[in-house]
Amino acid sequence: MNEKITQKGYSIIAEANMLRWEVGENFHDALMESIYADAQKIADKAVVMLGAEKKFGFDQTLDKIVTSKWLGFPLMFLTLAVVFWITIEGSNVPSSMLAALLVDTFHPALKTFAVNVSLPWWLSGVLIDGAYLAMAWVVAVMLPPMAIFFPLFTLLEDFGYLPRVAFNMDGLYRKVGAHGKQALTMSMGFGCNAAGVISTRIIDSPRERIIAIITNNFSLCNGRWPTQILIATIFIGAAFPAYLAGIISALAVVGIALLGIFFSLVTSWGLSKTILKGEASVFSLELPPYRPPRILQTLYTSLIDRTIFVLWRAVVFALPAGVVIWLVANIHIGDLSLAQHFISWSNPFGLLLGLNGVILLAYIIAVPANEIVIPTILMLTVMTLGIVDVSAGTGVMFELESEMLTKEILVAGGWTTLTGISLMLFSLLHNPCSTTLYTIYKETGSIKWTTVSALLPIAIGFAVCFFVTQIWRLIA
Amino acid sequence: MMMENPFLMLIAGIVFIILVAIIFWPEKGIIPRRSKINKTNVRVLIEDALKHLYDCEYTNLTCTIHSVAGSLHISGNDAANLISKLEAMGLIKSSSDSLLLTPEGRSYALRVIRVHRLWERYLADETSISETEWHTIAEEKEHAISFEQANMLAAQLGNPIIDPHGDPIPSDTLQMPARRGIPLTSLKEGESATIIHIEDEPEEIYEQLVAEGLYPGVQVRMVESTTKRIRFSADSEECVLAPSFALNVTVVPIPKEEEMKEYLTLSKLKQGKEAKVVRISTVIRGQQRRRLMDFGIVPGTKITAELSSLGSDPVAYKIRGALVALRRNHTDHIFIEEV
Numbered sequence: 001m002n003e004k005i006t007q008k009g010y011s012i013i014a015e016a017n018m019l020r021w022e023v024g025e026n027f028h029d030a031l032m033e034s035i036y037a038d039a040q041k042i043a044d045k046a047v048v049m050l051g052a053e054k055k056f057g058f059d060q061t062l063d064k065i066v067t068s069k070w071l072g073f074p075l076m077f078l079t080l081a082v083v084f085w086i087t088i089e090g091s092n093v094p095s096s097m098l099a100a101l102l103v104d105t106f107h108p109a110l111k112t113f114a115v116n117v118s119l120p121w122w123l124s125g126v127l128i129d130g131a132y133l134a135m136a137w138v139v140a141v142m143l144p145p146m147a148i149f150f151p152l153f154t155l156l157e158d159f160g161y162l163p164r165v166a167f168n169m170d171g172l173y174r175k176v177g178a179h180g181k182q183a184l185t186m187s188m189g190f191g192c193n194a195a196g197v198i199s200t201r202i203i204d205s206p207r208e209r210i211i212a213i214i215t216n217n218f219s220l221c222n223g224r225w226p227t228q229i230l231i232a233t234i235f236i237g238a239a240f241p242a243y244l245a246g247i248i249s250a251l252a253v254v255g256i257a258l259l260g261i262f263f264s265l266v267t268s269w270g271l272s273k274t275i276l277k278g279e280a281s282v283f284s285l286e287l288p289p290y291r292p293p294r295i296l297q298t299l300y301t302s303l304i305d306r307t308i309f310v311l312w313r314a315v316v317f318a319l320p321a322g323v324v325i326w327l328v329a330n331i332h333i334g335d336l337s338l339a340q341h342f343i344s345w346s347n348p349f350g351l352l353l354g355l356n357g358v359i360l361l362a363y364i365i366a367v368p369a370n371e372i373v374i375p376t377i378l379m380l381t382v383m384t385l386g387i388v389d390v391s392a393g394t395g396v397m398f399e400l401e402s403e404m405l406t407k408e409i410l411v412a413g414g415w416t417t418l419t420g421i422s423l424m425l426f427s428l429l430h431n432p433c434s435t436t437l438y439t440i441y442k443e444t445g446s447i448k449w450t451t452v453s454a455l456l457p458i459a460i461g462f463a464v465c466f467f468v469t470q471i472w473r474l475i476a
Numbered sequence: 477m478m479m480e481n482p483f484l485m486l487i488a489g490i491v492f493i494i495l496v497a498i499i500f501w502p503e504k505g506i507i508p509r510r511s512k513i514n515k516t517n518v519r520v521l522i523e524d525a526l527k528h529l530y531d532c533e534y535t536n537l538t539c540t541i542h543s544v545a546g547s548l549h550i551s552g553n554d555a556a557n558l559i560s561k562l563e564a565m566g567l568i569k570s571s572s573d574s575l576l577l578t579p580e581g582r583s584y585a586l587r588v589i590r591v592h593r594l595w596e597r598y599l600a601d602e603t604s605i606s607e608t609e610w611h612t613i614a615e616e617k618e619h620a621i622s623f624e625q626a627n628m629l630a631a632q633l634g635n636p637i638i639d640p641h642g643d644p645i646p647s648d649t650l651q652m653p654a655r656r657g658i659p660l661t662s663l664k665e666g667e668s669a670t671i672i673h674i675e676d677e678p679e680e681i682y683e684q685l686v687a688e689g690l691y692p693g694v695q696v697r698m699v700e701s702t703t704k705r706i707r708f709s710a711d712s713e714e715c716v717l718a719p720s721f722a723l724n725v726t727v728v729p730i731p732k733e734e735e736m737k738e739y740l741t742l743s744k745l746k747q748g749k750e751a752k753v754v755r756i757s758t759v760i761r762g763q764q765r766r767r768l769m770d771f772g773i774v775p776g777t778k779i780t781a782e783l784s785s786l787g788s789d790p791v792a793y794k795i796r797g798a799l800v801a802l803r804r805n806h807t808d809h810i811f812i813e814e815v
Contacts, residue, residue: 014651020637021644021653029756033774063783063792063799072786167801171787174803180790207604274502281604282763284771285801287783287792352485466489473482 059290066164076165080187083152087191088225091144098143102136125330126323129396134322134372137397138314141371142192145222146307149191154302157184158293166285176265177272179208180285182215186264189219190257193436194310196221197443207279211268213440214453217432218264220257223370227427228253230374234407235420252424260428263460275452314435317368321434325365325376325397329383340384353462354422354469356414358384363426367434370427375399378406381413418472422465429461520619521558522567523588524548529568529577530585534655538574583650590646591626592618593639598629600640601762607691608683610640611676640761642673642692642726657726661706661719663698669727670695671710681721688715690725693758711757711811712738740814742793743807745781750815753777757809764806772796773810 065071110132114124156162162184170180181203189196196216203209220228229249237249328339336344343357350356362376375397387409400406410419431454432440441450499506528547532539545555559575562568567581577585595614599605605613621629627648630636638644646652657672671694676682690710699714700707706722708715717725739754753775756768772795773779782799783792790801802810 014649017647017649017651018653020647025637029769029774032769033776036772036774037776059799060782067783067785069786167783167790167792168786170790170801170803171785174789180801277502278599278603278605280602280763282767283790283803283806284767285790287799287801289799463489463493467486470482470486470489474486 062290063164063287066161067168072168076168079156079161083149083156084190086152087145087149087222090148094144095140098140099137102140103133107133107136122330126326130322130324130326131319132322133397134318134325134368135315137372137375138318138369139311141226142223142314142369143307143311146192146195146310147303149222150195150302150306151299153188153191154298154306155293155295158291158298160288160290163285163287167287170285172265173268176269177208177276178211178215178268179203179205179283182208182212182268185212185216186219186261189216189221191222192310193217193219193221193432194313194439195306197436197439198306198310200443204284205280205282207272207276207281210276210279210444210449211271213444214271214449214456215264215267217436217453217457218260218267218428220260220428221370223433224427225253227370227374228256228424230403230406231420231424231427234403234410235415235417238407239417256424256428259425263429267456267460310435310439313438314369314433317434317438318372321365321368321372325372325379328361328365329379337383339380343380343384352469353426353465354418354472355426355465356419358413359419359423359426363430367431369433369435372397373427378409381409385409385412387412418469418476421472422469425468426461426465429457429464431455431458517619521548521550522562522565523584523619525558525562526567526577526581526585527588527592529575530582530589533577533582534652539576540574544575586646586650586652587623588618590648590650591621591623593643593645594626594630594633594636595621596639596641597633597636597645601633601636607640607686608679611679611682638692640692641676642671657728660696660708660717660722660725660727661701663696663701663708663727663729665698665701668695668697668730670730671725672728673726675724675726681724684721685717685724688717689713690715691759695730696727709738712740737813739811741808742779742781742802742810742812743791743804745779745807745812745814747781747784747791750778750780751812752815753779754811754813757811760806760809768802768806768810771798771800778815779812 066075107128110128111124114128153162166180166184168180169183173180173182182200184202185196185200188199193216196219197213200209200212200216203212232249232252233245236252237245240248328342329337331338333341339361342361345357346360347357350358350360358377358380362373362380366373366376378399379397400409431437437450437454440453441447444450497505500508502508525544525548528544529539531537532543537543541552541555541559544559545552548555548558550558559568559570562581563570566578567584568575568577570576592614595617596610599610599613600607630645630648636645637647644653660669660671663669671690671692674682674685674691688710694710696708696710696715698706698708703719706717706719740751742751742753745751753773755775756765756773760768777795780794781791782794785791785801789804791804791807792799792801794800
């Protein structure tokens with residue numbers, strides 16, 4: 001009896017299976033269609049829209065302006081330029097105040113305190129000259145621009161303008177296999193790559209999101225602008241008459257930033273054609289209605305979610321790096337410190353790229369944050385040259401008020417105009433800082449994409465620096 | 477400071493980059509080539525031969541040693557060896573002039589076919605690999621994936637019943653529906669039909685059919701059918717094919733009373749004009765199709781072309797009160813009716 005029922009059951013299932021081909025696959029669509037039709041019917045009966053037309057009229061006018069042939073692009077560049085200008089101008093004063101407080105006041109005070117409680121020299125070196133100073137530097141350079149840039153950006157987003165930028169830029173990004181919203185995550189990257197990587201969450205297509213994450217590093221971040229400006233001023237601007245120097249060095253920095261955009265587009269194209277060819281890709285872009293930005297809420301969320309969050313990660317990474325920086329400069333094998341051993345060993349390779357051993361070491365040990373690259377370079381240069389009177393002690397990072405003095409030290413370290421240019425290129429094209437790499441790992445959950453994000457820019461950087469250097473030497 | 481000769485360094489650098497390219501270049505490089513499956517593997521040959529026999533059975537053709545050799549690109553000798561091996565395994569039996577599958581052989585073939593078609597479906601729905609590569613990749617995967625893994629994949633995909641070329645996917649109990657449809661060449665002038673299947677082999681013909689915009693779901697109307705050429709409209713675009721190419725397209729005629737209407741695509745809708753969605757073509761599949769439907773783009777929805785971006789692609793449409801930007805490669809496949 002039971003067997004008979006089981007038999008019957010199987011034959012019904014088999015019959016049902018055959019019928020699936022008769023029904024076809026369209027029933028999914030039909031189901032969806034009927035759900036929408038029912039919802040529409042109910043809404044028509046029950047919902048009344050008041051004042052929607054008028055609001056839509058305003059949105060329409062504004063949309064016509066921001067996407068118009070003549071005003072669309074200029075408006076976009078103007079908005080970005082204003083945001084950057086406010087960020088740079090606005091962060092100058094608080095940055096130098098923070099530096100005066102954390103680096104120039106607290107640091108000596110802590111040192112004095114260490115002497116008073118007779119802390120062993122090496123302990124005060126590791127903790128105060130290493131860990132504390134690295135952290136202080138990162139906070140002073142990073143905090144003010146981020147606290148200005150992120151809220152401004154979030155306000156634009158809240159108002160509804162940024163989706164329109166993505167809409168306008170999508171044509172270009174489509175051609176390189178990416179999403180229009182990548183224009184936004186790239187702009188965010190100009191503030192901070194780690195924040196830029198987090199902001200790729202707005203891209204909901206898997207392939208385009210990974211492209212945006214990997215290429216975000218090509219946006220010259222806030223930690224690299226000061227390096228670019230300093231090197232452009234002392235090595236490129238100085239080669240021109242005084243009245244041209246300012247504009248030429250500014251152009252050089254803008255040129256590097258544009259080169260970064262160029263590389264991000266080319267790399268996006270390459271990635272979408274090769275290793276990301278198979279990843280799923282879905283396009284959608286909603287243009288939400290404009291609305292007055294909620295200023296207080298925006299300030300709060302962008303400070304907590306973006307600024308403090310990123311700063312905290314940077315500090316966590318800067319502390320151990322500070323320890324490492326101090327240790328390599330102060331542990332000696334034979335007559336030379338670890339740093340000097342590495343520098344003389346890697347110098348020939350550095351020269352091939354137009355760089356030198358000091359720069360290579362600085363980029364390795366200052367991996368937590370681009371902000372501390374220049375202080376580390378100065379510290380290492382002074383140490384290898386044996387100059388004693390400019391810094392606060394061996395293995396202590398420092399910066400100089402005077403650009404002329406900085407240049408003198410660097411030139412004494414064997415730097416030429418070529419070194420300057422190569423450093424500017426390498427500062428753009430090298431692995432992301434460890435804060436960003438950690439963020440990439442957190443966002444993608446994949447060792448593979450984190451590795452690609454680290455190695456791809458550095459490979460490009462080596463290639464570009466190498467060819468520029470050899471061609472320069474051939475011509476010069 | 478000692479400097480190496482920059483000219484020599486430049487040459488060394490270029491040579492290095494060329495070397496890296498030779499090793500890693502996608503598909504053609506040394507490493508990508510290495511990782512491909514060895515085609516002469518015995519298991520691969522057995523499974524391909526069984527698939528070929530099943531194809532013959534399904535399409536009512538006679539299968540011989542020659543046709544096996546031709547389909548597997550092996551010599552007649554190797555084919556004969558292979559056949560005797562299959563016979564010894566009890567998978568096939570040969571009668572006077574043709575080769576036939578035993579029930580065991582048929583179920584083995586269907587398992588392989590199920591894996592192949594499921595994998596094609598997966599590639600089509602869940603990845604952005606182009607249609608001309610689906611078949612080649614599935615050809616390798618069918619030998620590498622177990623039947624149980626394939627069943628798990630099927631569950632993930634929502635137990636699909638046809639592959640992206642319109643072939644039925646054997647069910648997990650290995651059932652198959654009867655063959656339907658007629659070749660496009662049998663359609664008479666003035667008749668309308670819906671494409672249900674595009675043959676994906678040989679690749680050159682398939683590529684041409686894809687380039688013409690033909691895929692399952694497209695509605696065609698025959699304009700001219702001679703022994704030299706077949707002229708027809710496919711979703712309102714005119715196509716001309718050689719009869720040998722058109723043979724690879726299977727259609728189901730549309731009855732006269734449901735006369736086919738020609739619809740515009742959404743990409744042709746002028747700015748500021750309103751229209752009603754008729755259907756989304758089947759080329760938009762998987763996640764992208766679901767996304768469009770989530771926005772409320774379903775038959776019957778009213779849609780207005782609202783705003784064009786700087787390069788005029790994408791275009792923003794007003795759909796159920798929301799403004800949504802769509803790219804042209806999608807709006808080309810959404811059919812509308814002006815209101």
